[in-house]
Amino acid sequence: MKLVVLERDSVGTDIDVSCYEKFGEVTYYPNTVAANTAERVKDADIIIVNKAPMNETTLKDAPNVKLICLFATGFDNVDLAYCKSRGIKVANVVNYCTPAVAQHTLLLAMVLSEKLAFYDNYVKSGVYSAQERFSNFDRAFTELEGKTWGIVGMGTIGHKVASLAEAFGCRVIFYSASGKSSCTEYERVEFDTLLQESDILSLHCPLSDRTRHLMNREAFAKMKNTAVLINVARGPVVNTQDLYDALMEGQIAAAGLDVLEKEPMAMDNPLAEIKDSTKLIITPHMSWASTESRNRLVEEVVKNIEAFLAGQDRNIVNP
Numbered sequence: 001m002k003l004v005v006l007e008r009d010s011v012g013t014d015i016d017v018s019c020y021e022k023f024g025e026v027t028y029y030p031n032t033v034a035a036n037t038a039e040r041v042k043d044a045d046i047i048i049v050n051k052a053p054m055n056e057t058t059l060k061d062a063p064n065v066k067l068i069c070l071f072a073t074g075f076d077n078v079d080l081a082y083c084k085s086r087g088i089k090v091a092n093v094v095n096y097c098t099p100a101v102a103q104h105t106l107l108l109a110m111v112l113s114e115k116l117a118f119y120d121n122y123v124k125s126g127v128y129s130a131q132e133r134f135s136n137f138d139r140a141f142t143e144l145e146g147k148t149w150g151i152v153g154m155g156t157i158g159h160k161v162a163s164l165a166e167a168f169g170c171r172v173i174f175y176s177a178s179g180k181s182s183c184t185e186y187e188r189v190e191f192d193t194l195l196q197e198s199d200i201l202s203l204h205c206p207l208s209d210r211t212r213h214l215m216n217r218e219a220f221a222k223m224k225n226t227a228v229l230i231n232v233a234r235g236p237v238v239n240t241q242d243l244y245d246a247l248m249e250g251q252i253a254a255a256g257l258d259v260l261e262k263e264p265m266a267m268d269n270p271l272a273e274i275k276d277s278t279k280l281i282i283t284p285h286m287s288w289a290s291t292e293s294r295n296r297l298v299e300e301v302v303k304n305i306e307a308f309l310a311g312q313d314r315n316i317v318n319p
Contacts, residue, residue, distance in 0.1 A: 001025070002064070003046045006032035010050040010071055011294045019302050020048065023309070034058070041065065048301060055079035059086070067091065067308050069301045074206075080318040091304040091315045095156050096296040097288035101204075101232050102160035104287035106168075108230050108256030109200050115139045117277035139278065142226075145169030150198030152214065153205030153233060154183040161202055162186055173197060177205040177214065195222040200230065207234035215239065220246035228254045232287050235259040244270040247279055254279050258287040 001024030008017060008028040020026050023046070032040060032049075037058040041047050045064050047054070050071040056079065059065060068078065070092040083090050111117070118139045122128055128136060149165040151158045151174040162172045162185070172186045175194040191214075194201065201223070205211050215229065215238040223229075229252055231238050240261050246252050257271075263285055265272065274280040300315075307314035 001045045002043055003027070003048065004041055004044040005029065005048045006037065006040060006052045007050040007071065011298055012289070014291070015294045015298055017298055019298065020305075023305055038062070046305060049077070051077050053077050054083065054090075056082050059083075059088070067305065069304050071297060071301065075317055078317075084318045089308065089313070089316050090318045091301075091308070092317050093297055093300040093304070094315060096300055097290070097293040098156050098160050100290035100293045101157050101287045102164055103290075104258060104283070105157075105161050105202050105204075105230055105232050106164050108232075108258075108281060108283075109202070109228060110144070112228050112254040112256055112278065112281060113144065113200070114141045115278045117281075143169075144200075147171070147199035148173060148197050150174065150189075150194045150201040151186075152177055152194070152201070152203045152211075152237075154181050154186065155204060157232075158202075158204040159183070159185075161204065165200075170200070177208070177211050191219075192222060195219055196224075198227055199224065200228045202230040203233040203237050205233050205237060207236055211237050213237070213239040213242075215243065217242040217245065220251045223252050225250055225252065227252045228256070230256045232258045235261040235263065241270060244274070247274060254281075256281045256283075258283045259285055 003020055003024055003026045005017065005020065005026060005028045009030045011017065029040060032052040034053050037052045038061055041058065041062045043064065044062060046067045046069065047065060048069045048071060054068055054077060065088050068083065068088060068090045073092050073094050075090060075092055078090050080090060122136060145168060147170050149170040149172050151162055151172065154174045154176065165172055173189045173194060174186050175189060175191050181188065213236065220242060243255060247255060271280060271282065304314050313319060
C-alpha cells in the first residue's frame with residue numbers, strides 16, 4: 001500500500017510521523033500546493049493532507065486512492081461529492097485541540113484584561129528600578145470574576161471555554177450562530193443581547209454564510225467600550241477594517257486574535273498599524289498547535305486508517 005503525506009511540516013518537524021510506515025510505503029512532502037498535488041498523489045492508495053486541494057483536477061489521474069485523511073477538522077479543501085462519486089472516503093480529526101484552543105482563549109483574555117504587556121515593558125525598560133515605591137499600577141486592570149463572558153458557538157471548544165470562564169467566576173451567556181444549539185447548561189441569548197452584555201466576547205463558531213463578518217461595524221457599536229473581543233474561530237468572522245476602526249475609535253477596549261481574514265497576515269492589513277499590545281494581540285494561528293495537540297492529531301489519523309482497513313467508518317465526513 002502506498003501512502004502520501006502531502007504536508008508533513010503542517011504538524012511540525014518536532015513531531016514523529018513514522019507511525020504511518022506500518023501501513024506501507026510512505027512518501028513525505030514538507031508542503032504541497034495546488035500546482036503539484038496531482039503529480040504527487042497519482043500512485044497513492046491513501047492520502048494524508050491538510051490544505052492541499054482534493055478535487056477532480058487533483059485526483060482524476062489517481063485511480064488507486066481509497067482514503068483521504070485530513071490533518072484537520074475542517075474539510076473545505078475537499079470536494080466531498082466528487083470523492084463520494086469515486087468511492088473515496090474522507091476522514092477528519094475532531095476535538096484534538098480543544099484544551100489548547102480553550103487555554104489560548106483564556107490566556108488572551110487575561111493578558112489583555114490585566115495589561116500585562118505594559119507592566120512587562122515597564123519593568124524591563126528600567127523605569128520600575130528607578131521609581132521609589134515598591135508597586136506600580138498606573139494602567140488600570142480588571143478581574144475576570146463577576147464579569148459576563150459571551151460566547152458565539154457553543155460547540156466542544158465553546159463548552160470548554162465556558163467551564164473555564166465559570167471557574168474564574170464569570171457569568172456565561174452564549175449565542176447560537178446556527179440556531180440549532182442544544183446547550184442547556186448556559187444562558188442562551190439573542191445576538192444583540194450578547195453584544196450589549198458581554199465584558200469578554202469569544203468566538204468559537206465555524207465560518208458560514210451566517211457567520212461571515214458577523215462582527216462588523218454595527219456589532220461593535222453595540223458593545224461596551226470596555227469589552228474585549230477574542231477570535232480563535234475563523235478570520236472572516238470578523239471584518240478586519242471594522243475591527244481596526246472599533247479599536248482606534250474606542251468602541252471596544254481590546255482584541256486578541258489567533259486568526260485573520262487572510263493568512264499569513266497581509267502586509268496591508270490595517271491591524272498591523274496597532275503596536276500597543278494592551279489594545280491588540282495577534283498570534284499566528286497557533287492556538288491549536290500545542291505539542292500535545294499535534295501528537296493527538298497524528299495519532300488520530302493512525303486510528304482513522306486502522307478503522308478503514310478494518311472495514312469500519314471512523315470520522316468519515318462523506319458517508
